[in-house]
Structures are given as C-alpha cells and as structure tokens.
Amino acid sequence: xxxxxxxxxTDGHVKxxxxxxxxxxxxxxxxxxxxxxxxxxxxxQDDLASLGKYGVTKxxxxxxxxxxxxxxxxxxxxxxxxxxxIGATVIVFSNNLNGKAIAPRLSARLKAxxxxxxxxxxxxSNGFVVKKNVFSGKAFANISVTTAVKIISLNPNAYQVIAGxxxxxxxxxxxxxxxxxxxxxxSSKASGDVPLTEAEVVVSAGRGMKGPENWGMVExxxxxxxxxxxxxRPVADAHWRPHHEHVGQTGIxxxxxxxxxxxxxxxxxxxxxxxxxxxxxxxxxxxxxxFFKAADYGIVGDAFDIVPKFTAAVKKIKGIA
Amino acid sequence: xxxxxxxxxxxxxxxxxxxTDNNTKFDANGVQWIINPYDExxxxxxxxELKETDPSTVIHLVTVAxxxxxxxxxxxxxxGGDEAIRVNADSHxxxxxxxxxxxxxxxxxxxxxxxxxxxxxxNGSSIGGMVAELLDLPYISLATKFEISANKATVTRExxxxxxxxEANLPLVVSCQKGMAEQRIPNMKGIMGARTxxxxxxxxxxxxxxxxVAGFELPPAKAGVKLVxxxxxxxxxxxxxxxxxxx
Ligand SMILES: Cc1cc2nc3c(=O)[nH]c(=O)nc-3n(C[C@H](O)[C@H](O)[C@H](O)COP(=O)(O)OP(=O)(O)OC[C@H]3O[C@@H](n4cnc5c(N)ncnc54)[C@H](O)[C@@H]3O)c2cc1C
Numbered sequence: 001x002x003x004x005x006x007x008x009x010t011d012g013h014v015k016x017x018x019x020x021x022x023x024x025x026x027x028x029x030x031x032x033x034x035x036x037x038x039x040x041x042x043x044x045q046d047d048l049a050s051l052g053k054y055g056v057t058k059x060x061x062x063x064x065x066x067x068x069x070x071x072x073x074x075x076x077x078x079x080x081x082x083x084x085x086i087g088a089t090v091i092v093f094s095n096n097l098n099g100k101a102i103a104p105r106l107s108a109r110l111k112a113x114x115x116x117x118x119x120x121x122x123x124x125s126n127g128f129v130v131k132k133n134v135f136s137g138k139a140f141a142n143i144s145v146t147t148a149v150k151i152i153s154l155n156p157n158a159y160q161v162i163a164g165x166x167x168x169x170x171x172x173x174x175x176x177x178x179x180x181x182x183x184x185x186x187s188s189k190a191s192g193d194v195p196l197t198e199a200e201v202v203v204s205a206g207r208g209m210k211g212p213e214n215w216g217m218v219e220x221x222x223x224x225x226x227x228x229x230x231x232x233r234p235v236a237d238a239h240w241r242p243h244h245e246h247v248g249q250t251g252i253x254x255x256x257x258x259x260x261x262x263x264x265x266x267x268x269x270x271x272x273x274x275x276x277x278x279x280x281x282x283x284x285x286x287x288x289x290x291f292f293k294a295a296d297y298g299i300v301g302d303a304f305d306i307v308p309k310f311t312a313a314v315k316k317i318k319g320i321a
Numbered sequence: 322x323x324x325x326x327x328x329x330x331x332x333x334x335x336x337x338x339x340x341t342d343n344n345t346k347f348d349a350n351g352v353q354w355i356i357n358p359y360d361e362x363x364x365x366x367x368x369x370e371l372k373e374t375d376p377s378t379v380i381h382l383v384t385v386a387x388x389x390x391x392x393x394x395x396x397x398x399x400x401g402g403d404e405a406i407r408v409n410a411d412s413h414x415x416x417x418x419x420x421x422x423x424x425x426x427x428x429x430x431x432x433x434x435x436x437x438x439x440x441x442x443x444n445g446s447s448i449g450g451m452v453a454e455l456l457d458l459p460y461i462s463l464a465t466k467f468e469i470s471a472n473k474a475t476v477t478r479e480x481x482x483x484x485x486x487x488e489a490n491l492p493l494v495v496s497c498q499k500g501m502a503e504q505r506i507p508n509m510k511g512i513m514g515a516r517t518x519x520x521x522x523x524x525x526x527x528x529x530x531x532x533x534v535a536g537f538e539l540p541p542a543k544a545g546v547k548l549v550x551x552x553x554x555x556x557x558x559x560x561x562x563x564x565x566x567x568x
Contacts, residue, residue, distance in 0.1 A: 010481055015481070070485075072460050073454075101462040105450045105451065106454075108416060108419065108450070113414070113532040114416070114531070116447055132444075135332075135338045139537055140537065140539075141536070142535040142538070144532065146532065180459060181490060182461065183487065183488045183489070184485050185475075185486050189482050189483030190483055244479060250358050250359070257567050258568065268334065278567070279567040282546070295543070296544075297549060298547070298548050299548070302551075313557070316555070317568065
C-alpha cells in the first residue's frame with residue numbers, strides 16, 4: 001500500500017502543478033498511514049531528491065529510449081509497471097494536459113476508478129470519496145471510488161503547495177517497454193509566458209477592448225502582475241487573440257488566485273470557466289454587466305482610462321520604477 | 322476510411338444547475354439538451370470535412386444513452402454522418418461508457434475514433450484515453466488540427482504554453498477541441514435526410530463501473546461585490562494587496 005504521484009516535467013523542469021500534486025498525494029498518504037512515492041519519466045535537470053520536502057520519500061526514475069516521444073500509450077504502460085511493482089493503491093496526477101492524456105488510459109488498464117478534476121482531499125471516513133468539478137465549474141460532485149486501486153487527477157490551483165523538510169531517495173526503475181506509434185515532428189512554445197492553467201494571476205479581456213490593437217495595456221498590466229493573459233470567446237473567434245487564451249465553458253477552465261476581467265460582460269458560459277477563481281475583479285463601463293454579480297471587487301468605468309492607472313498603481317505598490 | 326464519432330447529450334450551456342433526490346440527481350426539469358459542443362463543433366464537423374474531401378469516407382456516430390437521446394442523435398445526423406448507433410444504457414461512469422464505445426469500435430473496425438475534449442457536464446476528459454487503452458491504440462488528446470494523407474495522420478495538439486505536431490498511423494483515437502473545425506448550422510436538406518438515416522439501437526455489454534456519484538453540491542454564493550470609484554484605482558490595488566492579499 002502506498003501513494004504514487006506522477007512527476008510531470010517540461011523541458012527537464014518539474015511543473016508547479018506537480019508540486020501541488022506531490023503535496024496533495026503526501027497528505028493522502030499521511031491520511032491513510034502510508035508513504036508517498038513519486039515517479040518521473042525521462043531525464044530531469046532539477047534536483048529530484050529535493051522534492052522530498054513536499055513529502056515523498058522515494059522517487060522512481062525511468063529512463064528508456066522508448067520514452068523519448070511524448071506518447072501516452074507508452075507512458076501508461078510504464079506507470080502501470082511502477083504502480084504494480086510498488087503496490088500503489090492511490091495514484092495521483094495533475095489534471096493538466098499530460099494528466100488528461102495518461103490518467104484515463106491507466107484507469108482502463110488497471111481497472112482503477114478515476115476521479116478527474118479533483119478539488120479536495122479524499123474523504124476516507126466512509127469509503128473513498130473525492131470532490132470534483134462538474135458542470136464546468138457550476139457545481140461539484142462527490143465521486144465514490146470503489147476499486148482497490150484509485151486514480152485522482154488534481155485540478156491545477158486547487159491544492160496549495162506545502163513545503164517542509166526532507167529529501168527523497170532516487171532509484172532507477174528498469175523497464176522493457178518498446179517505443180510507441182506517435183512521433184512528434186515539431187513543437188512551438190511562446191517562451192517566458194506563464195501557462196494559463198498554472199497562473200496565479202490572470203488578466204483577461206473581452207470585446208470591450210474594441211480591437212486587437214488595444215491589447216498593449218492588457219499585456220502591460222499582466223506583465224507587472226506576472227500574470228497570464230486570457231480572453232472571452234468572441235475575442236478568440238474574431239482572431240484578436242489566439243485560441244488557447246479562450247476561457248469559459250467551451251474554452252479553458254481556470255481557477256487562479258486572482259482573475260481580472262476587463263470589458264467582459266460575464267455571460268453564463270464565460271463565468272462557468274472562471275468562477276472558481278479565488279478573487280475576481282471586474283472592470284466594466286456598464287454597471288448592469290452581469291459579471292459584477294460574480295465579482296469580489298469592481299470598478300464601473302472605461303477600461304481605456306482605468307487599465308493604465310491600474311498598471312501604474314501596481315508598479316507603485318511593488319516598487320517598480 | 323471509417324470514422325466513429327462519439328456524441329454525448331449535455332444540458333444547454335444556459336441551463337440552471339440544480340439537483341434533486343437529496344442532491345444525488347441532476348434536476349432535468351425544464352432543461353434543454355444539446356449535443357456536447359466539443360463533439361458537435363469539433364469532432365463531428367471535422368469528420369464531415371474529411372468526408373467532403375474524400376467521399377468514400379464513412380462516418381458512424383455512437384452514443385451511450387437511453388432513448389431520450391434520440392433527438393440529439395438525429396440533430397447530429399442532420400449535420401452529417403451516415404448512420405448512428407445508440408447503446409441503450411443509462412449513463413454510468415466514464416469507464417462504463419468507454420467500454421461500450423470500445424465494443425462498438427471493435428465490431429465496426431474503424432480507422433479513426435473522434436471524441437470531444439470533454440463533456441461540459443461531467444468534465445472528465447477521459448473517454449478518449451480509456452477507449453484507446455481498451456482498444457490498445459495510440460491516442461492523441463486535445464487536438465486543434467487534423468490532417469490525413471494515405472494512412473498517416475498529422476495532428477496538432479495543445480501543449481502547455483504552445484502546440485506540437487505529432488504523426489501516427491491509423492487506426493487512432495483523437496480528442497478534439499477548438500481549432501479543429503468551425504461550428505455549422507444544419508440545413509433543411511440535412512434535417513430531412515437525417516429522418517431516414519439508420520439509427521441502430523444495441524444493448525450494452527456487461528461492465529462494472531469503477532466509480533459512482535455519491536452526491537452533488539453547489540458552490541457557495543459570493544458575498545457581493547465591493548465597488549471602488551473609477552477615480553480611485555489606487556484604492557482598488559490597496560484592497561487587493563492588503564485585504565484580498567492577491568497582489
Ligand atoms: C454554447 C455556447 C458556449 C459559449 N462558450 C463561451 C466560452 O467558453 N467563453 C466565453 O467567454 N463565452 C462563451 N460563449 C459566449 C458568451 O455567451 C458571450 O457571448 C461572450 O462571453 C461575450 O463576450 P464579451 O463579454 O467579451 O463580449 P460582450 O458580451 O460584447 O461584452 C463586452 C463588455 O464590455 C463592456 N465594455 C465595452 N466597452 C468598454 C470599455 N471601454 N470599458 C469597459 N468595459 C467596456 C460592455 O459593457 C460589455 O459588458 C458561449 C456561448 C454559447 C452559446
């Protein structure tokens with residue numbers, strides 16, 4: 001019996017969402033009176049042993065040529081081998097892109113019940129029940145997992161990173177898995193940008209910005225806040241902003257600490273994707289805009305006037321010249 | 322080429338979300354049902370586009386649902402597709418549904434299985450991956466572009482902060498999201514034609530679900546907005562810094 005946590009990396013670095021998953025998985029292990037261990041696929045630049053401070057005692061590292069391609073089919077086979085070898089009864093993923101690709105496969109392979117998009121620790125007082133987002137953020141469901149092995153994929157920003165003391169031992173895990181069928185031929189990444197689902201702060205703008213040429217002030221505000229930028233659906237549909245910035249019921253669902261909505265009316269489909277944000281700030285010139293009902297703070301006024309002042313005020317408070 | 326497109330019925334995006342039976346069941350009273358937008362706008366329309374390019378393509382739709390899903394399937398058939406299969410079962414968990422779809426896929430010998438990125442009600446994002454594992458096929462998730470040439474698929478998919486292009490030979494399972502295609506409105510000819518397209522109903526295979534819904538909850542209501550004067554943006558930033566501790 002143990003808890004196994006998938007350590008997701010990007011360009012050799014451990015993702016922030018993984019630190020959340022490690023903290024969460026270690027807490028579950030403590031709750032169940034067992035140990036938490038990690039598994040990482042491929043070579044990593046970060047110091048793996050130091051991940052012990054998030055509560056894992058041991059990290060299984062698998063390096064094999066077959067893992068050079070990001071292929072969920074191959075990853076799943078290897079993770080199943082590790083999980084079986086150590087007798088894991090709970091397996092934790094972050095519900096990010098890799099989690100979404102691998103966890104369902106592993107669930108079907110191990111016949112292990114999956115809760116995807118978990119937002120809280122399991123309730124083990126009577127069975128094993130995990131709370132997850134449903135109806136695109138409009139409700140929660142408590143899912144009871146009845147299988148011996150359980151898989152949870154934790155929503156980003158749903159559980160805080162808890163760092164303590166400790167180092168983990170790192171052990172190589174040998175696999176004989178063969179290469180998969182998928183070959184990645186190219187990839188492109190906007191370097192330096194904060195990934196939207198991991199961002200603590202998100203600055204989002206809608207049709208109220210009138211046109212793509214006015215996004216400079218939105219980006220300036222995002223920059224001083226180290227925020228990711230997002231937009232409403234019509235803005236992405238009109239190609240003012242890239243598709244991957246579209247948040248809402250039919251876009252990306254996010255739950256940052258702070259969500260700043262500029263010139264967005266707050267339609268129900270938009271709110272569905274962002275209403276799990278901890279603090280919501282709305283800037284809209286229409287006092288009747290429905291977004292104000294879902295907001296914590298608001299300013300009724302013209303974005304073109306307020307956003308630059310907002311940026312200046314943040315600079316002042318952060319002591320940026 | 323034979324494509325299987327997974328179709329799910331979901332409440333309309335403006336539906337009031339409420340629960341009955343001591344918060345264990347979704348309250349369907351007065352709810353309008355739609356085709357899950359990801360299934361409709363992206364998987365189905367992209368499959369139709371592939372058939373427009375290569376008319377020898379065959380498109381089958383599959384849904385796992387009771388008879389009340391029939392209007393939704395007819396609506397999907399009005400957009401396109403040659404026939405539909407409904408596995409006659411009340412919805413259980415994702416694994417149960419994926420197992421039924423995998424069974425249909427095995428019988429039909431499809432080259433390609435398309436699912437939406439997720440359903441807008443359960444938000445599981447898991448059917449595609451489970452079906453792929455049950456069929457022992459490669460799976461490309463969260464695709465934003467899909468091209469096919471001979472037997473090789475070239476798929477653009479989302480990665481954190483960007484995208485990558487992956488290649489794989491058919492057969493293949495792909496989950497589809499924004500970018501794949503554009504929403505279409507069914508025309509009169511499609512709606513008339515859909516009435517006579519085959520809608521086969523088959524009974525489910527015996528599968529034990531791995532999870533069950535113990536209950537639902539609604540999120541706590543917001544306390545109410547604190548409005549700050551437009552002339553006093555500094556005050557907003559002070560509140561965010563000192564009170565909300567969000568900056
Ligand atoms: C099935 C379905 C799915 C959908 N999914 C999504 C989704 O995932 N995400 C999403 O965002 N939408 C979605 N929508 C669309 C949604 O219903 C709204 O149409 C959309 O969110 C509106 O975008 P907006 O707020 O940017 O634009 P508008 O509704 O046009 O609002 C613009 C706002 O800007 C304000 N404004 C104008 N000028 C200024 C100014 N100078 N300063 C300050 N404020 C100003 C206006 O008062 C107004 O409130 C979906 C719709 C459907 C039917």
